[in-house]
Amino acid sequence: MPDNASVCRVVIVGGGVEAWMVAAALGVACGERHTVRIVAPDEEPTAEGEAANVGSTLPPLRAFNTLLGMDEDYLIRACAGTFKLGTEFVGWRERGNYIQPCGEFGATLGGVAFHQYLTRLHAAGAAVRPEEYCLAAVAARAGRFTRPSQDPSSVQSTMSYALHLDVARYREQLIDVARRHRVSIVRGAVGEVVLGHTGHITALILSGGERIEADLFVDATGSEALLIGEALGAPFEDWSDALPCSRHVLAWRELRQLGAPLTRVKAAEFGWMTRVPLQGWVACGYVYDPTLLDDESAAKALLEWMEVEVVTRVSYHSAKSGRRVTPWQGNCVAIGEAAGFVEPVESTALHLTQSMIVRFLSLFPTHVPNVEPREYNRLVGNELERARDLAIAHYATAGRAAGEFWRRRSSAAIPDPLAYKMAQYASRGKLVSYDQEPVPEAAWLALYLGQGIWSQRCEALAQVADLESVRQQLARVRTTMEQAATAMPTHAAYIHQHRLGAPANG
């Protein structure tokens, strides 16, 4: 007879948003047999302490919030939230910018991917602007928003959306969920990690002397990796060669008028800058290569871009791209940055964390873990690598070569799986997906098309289609998108109409 309950005591270590995401999720999932505790620092980190997460998320976080029983409208009000229909990439190619949307391009026509027809039209000499065929992008450009339709026959079902959240306030909400689900909070810093002879963690000794024992330990201490790295010595695979922007500077400023439902990511001299609109203010960051740029110059460049001279808050944070080779080792599971990190040019920070949590929950062990670590490490490792490839793809396709930073980027090695993807796209527009892809194919397509990369050929079925009828069909799609977008309220109006205004901001 199996004993389905012998892992009873779980301890989470960490105080950032990642740690509280774990605490809330475990609190909700665990029944009465389990006790969940979190060892968090005496002081919650300030908003600045969450620097790695400027608050631009990806659509799957919404499902995670639902899992935690968090009402989205409530969450938006509580976290000064706004909507996100995509990311606008600025300056990543010589001219122009592009939107990487949360949504599809067009619709599959006759079993052929839509972009094949765009490619056909482009090859025939037409000036094709791919964004015009994507409702999420068209609406975002127009500064409009509505929640998508569930009805697959509606054009609005081709959109998805994500949220912009004030991460510090999101953390408050998670703490609330965790508390309500009987997660107990132990305040203090970990002074010592006690290892048993099998290499498992037996207890933590807090700096105040308190001894905390558990069956399972979750390391959510971020880049410190207090348990998995420092105590257990799980090796870290460093990806800085390919993704060197390991330093962030963040600043906030007021925002009088809410604009488009977009995150902005602008290529900069030594990395990239980001701008995330929230209700009442914007969070901006410069993510840069610290070997080429010092903090002070980075902050100065950021403020220049923000067109402000002084801001009330500025903070710095370091996070190296790379992954822990064994994020689950023995009875210690690393989640979030402690397990791996990819510079968040694709807003993957919270996304990867929630994905790790979901995988962890589905593999939650019932006694001394044996098969679970291997599967968790496989899944998490794959997903981190795919996120890495996606981030590298931005640099690999960027049309910039001026300056030391961009020169290094353009000559950097490309991992084989990415090279294969890029070659398949270049040849005939085939979008290759592997297991555990963090983003859908449309994100890749937007990246390629946005960077101005058209495949050499299109699929034969698109090639043999009558050009004039392709032209007409695409024109109809464009009109449909245009009309559907025009019918939507503006982003600000939607928030107002649905009473989603954050109280603090009126």
Added chain:
Amino acid sequence: MSKYGPIRTVVIVGGGTSGWMTAAALSWAFRDRVTIRLIESLEIGTVGVGEATIPHIRSFNERLGIDEREFMARTQATFKLGIEFRNWGRVGDAYIHPFGAYGSPIGGVAFHHYWLKQRLAGDATPISDYSLPIVAAYLNRFSLPAADRRSLLSTFSYAYQFDAGLYAAFLRRYAEQRGALRTEGKIVDVRVSPEGTTIQSVTLGDGQVIEGDLFIDCSGFRGLLIEQALHAGYEDWSHWLPCDSAVAVPCETAGPWTPYTRATADEYGWRWRIPLQHRVGNGYVFCSRYIDPSTATEVLMRNLEGAHLAEARLLRFVTGKRRRQWLGNCVAIGLASGFLEPLESTSIHLIQLAITNLIELFPDRRLDPADATEFNRVMDLEYERVRDFLILHYNATERRDTAFWNYCRTMQLPESLSYRMELFRERGTLVAYREGCFLDPSWIAVYVGQQVLPRRYDPFADAQPNDRLAAHLRTLRRAVLETARSMPDHRQFIDRYCPARSMAPVRSSSGA
């Protein structure tokens, strides 16, 4: 686009199911743009590679605009809700691998964990009671699934059991109506480019030389082009799937028109039973190391439910796949690309996948190697996933009655499969990959049906109060049974929906 220009002529070598499926699909896709020429010889018999299918075939037919009722009427087709496996885990055991899920998740935890929890607490209800297609199948009921996702009638899918020879004939007419050309003749010579990488032409017995830009090898096991001319190489998997022969014979129907195929494990392999409208297809897939063909034929004949309608035919095969299924300007489809025994009715599915990928990656005359590389990458993954699923059936057994089963039970498994099995055995976790046509419910069906039972269930299943869970399961069971009983009788449904119509002279074919 490419300065080399489009493919002008596709030459398909071999008729049969794969040849005509390819011809039909290509003539649908490239009508008037590409000359599709199929060469078949009446001297060479075709192997009806599949009379039983999996639900994916419906999208193939739909894409080609084929009317389901007409197709079924012309191919003597019946509906299929799953496959019944008898005597696999243990002699006397039986289970159905259904085209549909068991229950639905509760609180983010997959249904089978709750079933497991109840079972460990002493509830002996089989998991099949929570599957509408299984309960309906055993009652010989069928109706088309409902679109409304809230209805239990939306929880299953279906496939067909049909006469593959008639399907080929049906598609032949379809293809010829769309301009595909058929040449009768036997290929006596294949001309290969000097560097040995592309087919230039094939020569027929009457001296006719047929050239083409692209050659599709549907010549069957021997791989006339891909292997004999281009030497693609073959990866032999018979150490995992040791059956190497089959005898096949049709017989008169004595039992009901079951909406499922049956695969009965026997001492040295397994026997299939596929009910069609006009007859039943039967066969014995066996390992000739342990039993000779004539004895196998006797076993098969002894087990027929009605009088046999043709002589038994013997087929030989080596399980495995071509190392490269697309090489130069030659794409192997069907048995020429590899062979996996039809235990899970995948033969036609693998043909369909190859065709779908070929259309998506359809080359131009430059023959960019990127096309072949991607085709081979995807097909290799699909073949390997099916292979692992088949091996599971043989390995997950307690049978010790013959040397054959002793071998299967104790053989070294591919790592990819033992990994999956370990995770399920240990904690009921299913390992999912992007490629592979069999999803979680299929794996659960075979695991549970063959006694691969998890030691533990998902601990979060305990979050549901026991009495509420028990009540939920009771309600679900009752609803499944009532819904199944409300469905029409399979045979009556067919009589109304798609009764067989005027058959052209039937070429005998009775593969599985």
